[in-house]
Amino acid sequence: MRFVKAHGAGNDFVLLSDPDDTLTLTPALVRALCRPHLGLGADGVIRLAPGRNGAGADVFMDYRNADGSVAEMCGNGVRCVAKYVADRGLVGGDVVLVDTRGGVKAVELTRGDDGLVERVRVDMGAPVVGRVATPIDVDGVEHAVTTLSMGNPHAVLLVDDLDGAPVSTLGPRLAVHPDFFGGTNVEFVAILAADRVRGRIWERGVGETLASGTGAAAMAVAAHLAGGADRSLTVVLPGGELDVDWTDETLWVTGPAVEVAAGDLDEAWLTTVA
Amino acid sequence: MRFVKAHGAGNDFVLLSDPDDTLTLTPALVRALCRPHLGLGADGVIRLAPGRNGAGADVFMDYRNADGSVAEMCGNGVRCVAKYVADRGLVGGDVVLVDTRGGVKAVELTRGDDGLVERVRVDMGAPVVGRVATPIDVDGVEHAVTTLSMGNPHAVLLVDDLDGAPVSTLGPRLAVHPDFFGGTNVEFVAILAADRVRGRIWERGVGETLASGTGAAAMAVAAHLAGGADRSLTVVLPGGELDVDWTDETLWVTGPAVEVAAGDLDEAWLTTVA
Numbered sequence: 001m002r003f004v005k006a007h008g009a010g011n012d013f014v015l016l017s018d019p020d021d022t023l024t025l026t027p028a029l030v031r032a033l034c035r036p037h038l039g040l041g042a043d044g045v046i047r048l049a050p051g052r053n054g055a056g057a058d059v060f061m062d063y064r065n066a067d068g069s070v071a072e073m074c075g076n077g078v079r080c081v082a083k084y085v086a087d088r089g090l091v092g093g094d095v096v097l098v099d100t101r102g103g104v105k106a107v108e109l110t111r112g113d114d115g116l117v118e119r120v121r122v123d124m125g126a127p128v129v130g131r132v133a134t135p136i137d138v139d140g141v142e143h144a145v146t147t148l149s150m151g152n153p154h155a156v157l158l159v160d161d162l163d164g165a166p167v168s169t170l171g172p173r174l175a176v177h178p179d180f181f182g183g184t185n186v187e188f189v190a191i192l193a194a195d196r197v198r199g200r201i202w203e204r205g206v207g208e209t210l211a212s213g214t215g216a217a218a219m220a221v222a223a224h225l226a227g228g229a230d231r232s233l234t235v236v237l238p239g240g241e242l243d244v245d246w247t248d249e250t251l252w253v254t255g256p257a258v259e260v261a262a263g264d265l266d267e268a269w270l271t272t273v274a
Numbered sequence: 275m276r277f278v279k280a281h282g283a284g285n286d287f288v289l290l291s292d293p294d295d296t297l298t299l300t301p302a303l304v305r306a307l308c309r310p311h312l313g314l315g316a317d318g319v320i321r322l323a324p325g326r327n328g329a330g331a332d333v334f335m336d337y338r339n340a341d342g343s344v345a346e347m348c349g350n351g352v353r354c355v356a357k358y359v360a361d362r363g364l365v366g367g368d369v370v371l372v373d374t375r376g377g378v379k380a381v382e383l384t385r386g387d388d389g390l391v392e393r394v395r396v397d398m399g400a401p402v403v404g405r406v407a408t409p410i411d412v413d414g415v416e417h418a419v420t421t422l423s424m425g426n427p428h429a430v431l432l433v434d435d436l437d438g439a440p441v442s443t444l445g446p447r448l449a450v451h452p453d454f455f456g457g458t459n460v461e462f463v464a465i466l467a468a469d470r471v472r473g474r475i476w477e478r479g480v481g482e483t484l485a486s487g488t489g490a491a492a493m494a495v496a497a498h499l500a501g502g503a504d505r506s507l508t509v510v511l512p513g514g515e516l517d518v519d520w521t522d523e524t525l526w527v528t529g530p531a532v533e534v535a536a537g538d539l540d541e542a543w544l545t546t547v548a
Contacts, residue, residue: 003535005314012311037286037484037513039534040279041315116542210311239311258546260313261277263537268390272532
């Protein structure tokens with residue numbers, strides 16, 4: 001079984017190409033692949049399958065979290081999928097249509113001198129805003145939370161001290177808070193300037209991660225609505241920087257897509273984890 | 275650049291074959307390869323080079339810790355190196371001589387039905403024992419520590435409560451204690467029965483790891499000398515089980531060697547980290 005290891009700003013994935021749509025991604029296989037030390041280690045697994053009927057897309061991104069659960073959408077994952085199909089000539093031109101469980105995403109490519117994709121601009125669709133800086137009770141303490149959907153759910157808290165933010169304690173509590181049926185991703189964001197914020201992410205089903213495309217989008221929206229930041233700004237994450245541009249019609253995220261390695265999973269190892 | 279990702283009981287490595295002895299392992303490359311999310315992620319990098327002059331060995335294990343530093347020896351690494359050269363037919367028979375900075379190790383292979391190596395018995399050489407259950411002062415508190423060399427240095431503490439052991443706090447303090455010039459690995463071990471102990475490892479230059487071959491050997495020696503356990507016993511580590519047999523002449527460690535994947539590092543990625 002062939003694989004590619006890729007990341008977008010430090011949010012990393014095992015990509016499995018499945019052009020015949022025949023590969024079954026069991027939760028056990030996903031967990032084994034994503035496990036550090038004993039597997040390859042990653043935030044998630046992405047099966048690249050043919051675009052689904054009627055979607056009109058070039059490729060379907062079948063995304064799984066490291067715990068084996070299905071996810072609707074992953075902004076950094078979409079960038080890695082677009083680089084994969086464009087660098088291998090599976091799709092021509094500078095736009096790729098990626099079908100996801102959160103809808104079809106139009107992806108614009110910027111290539112380097114070698115013709116390979118370096119940066120990718122993703123039309124993430126307009127955010128659907130829920131509450132803005134609304135108090136939510138967690139263990140008797142109220143936290144002002146802005147909620148929105150970017151295809152997947154986000155709960156964002158503005159903080160002054162990002163390094164001291166309770167990411168690993170409040171994050172997992174909010175992620176399963178009864179107000180968020182089905183769970184939510186949680187972001188903590190500090191406003192550095194009108195056009196620059198810095199954030200940390202607690203990803204549902206994963207834990208703290210270095211980056212998230214939809215998380216960066218959610219931070220930008222919350223920083224504007226609850227903190228007065230610009231609608232176009234840079235989000236600094238532990239794994240790199242993403243540019244967010246929230247227009248009247250939609251929201252764009254631009255950032256890097258990097259391939260680290262490609263190869264084959266060991267057959268004997270696969271029999272022990274399947 | 276070709277690579278293999280392998281592990282022994284959860285102690286994982288990026289193996290780089292270098293039969294012409296031409297590959298320069300810079301600390302920057304080692305750190306980039308071992309970094310989770312942004313690289314491949316591993317406890318260390320092993321360059322497989324020709325046996326050095328006069329050593330009479332089949333292969334030289336050029337081992338680097340995740341922080342880029344050089345290490346003398348790594349018991350789990352030796353097993354993965356032996357599996358690599360035996361499974362590819364580079365060495366025949368059921369014994370491989372692996373040259374390391376800690377001396378030449380004789381390695382005995384056990385093959386599965388498919389002819390591939392499954393378990394490996396390593397002659398680790400006799401331990402050189404230093405102190406036995408000797409008090410060492412750390413921040414004003416005395417800890418009974420047994421020290422020994424298995425080619426690399428170890429400091430072992432016997433504990434009753436392994437889950438509550440101060441691995442991530444006392445471990446790094448002892449690792450750089452002035453009594454251990456050049457640093458030491460630190461192990462915490464609980465005796466479950468005369469022939470069974472359970473341990474955790476703070477590896478110098480790495481942090482807490484799932485397993486260590488020389489660490490398991492050190493635990494067995496300390497459990498016998500300071501705790502009265504047998505000289506032949508099983509060491510249960512977070513990443514798996516290793517069997518240790520300390521004879522009058524030498525010390526054997528037997529355990530698994532597993533390959534997870536093989537492939538090529540991305541050329542564009544390599545240019546960004548070299």
